[in-house]
Amino acid sequence: MQNRLQRILNSKELVTMEEELLISEEEYQKSGVQIGTQLKTKDMLKYIFKIRNDGLYILDLKYTDKMIKVAGKMLSRINPGEILVVAQRQYAFRPVTKFSEVTGARSIIGRFIPGTLTNPNLETYTEAKAIIVTDPLADTQVMKEARNVGSPVIAFCDANNTTDFVDIVIPSNNKGRRSLALVYWLLAREILLKKGEIKDYSEYKFSVEDFESQI
Structure with a gap:
C-alpha cells in the first residue's frame, strides 16, 4: 500500500490535477474551508496562503483541491470496506456517517478505543488498508496505531x-x-467518479446539506 501511495504522489497525473478546481474558489470560501487558526505549525507552513489582519491563517485552496483529488484517486483503488474513517469532533459525526453511507467505508465516531487497530483480543479490533482522520490533534491515537500496522x-x-x-x-x-x-462531500464524490460508479459529477445525487451536521 505504501508503494502504491508513493506512486500516486509521484505521478505525472498530479500536474493535470492542478489544472481545474473541483468547485470554484468562491464555493470553497462560502463554506469557510480556507479559514485556519491563529496558530500555525511548521508542518503546515507550505499550505498557508496568507495571514489575515485579525491573525487568522488562511489555507491555500489550491492545495486543498489537489489533495482531495489525490486522496480520492488512492481510495478509489481500495475496497471500501477496508477504509476506516474516524471522527471525534461532534461537527464531523454527520459528515463521516454520510461519507460512509455513500462510499461504503466503515466509520468510528466518538471515542476511539486504544488498541482498536493493534490488539486482536479487543472486541472493537478492526483492520483497515487506509485511515481517514478528521483532525490529527483529536485523532492522534488512531494515527499512531495506523503507523504501527x-x-x-x-x-x-x-x-x-x-x-x-x-x-x-x-x-x-x-x-x-x-x-x-x-x-x-467532495472526497466522496471524487471516489465514486474514480471508481466509475458515476460517469461525471452531474450523476452525483447528494448535496452538501446531506453531509452537514444539524447540531
Missing part, C-alpha cells in the same frame, strides 16, 4: 496541526460545520 493516513489538517503520522495532508478548516460537510 502500516496503514496510510489521510487527514484533514488545519493550520495548527502537526503531520508526523499523516501520509496525505488535505489542508482545510477541520472544525467548522459547513467546511467539514463540503470536504467530505
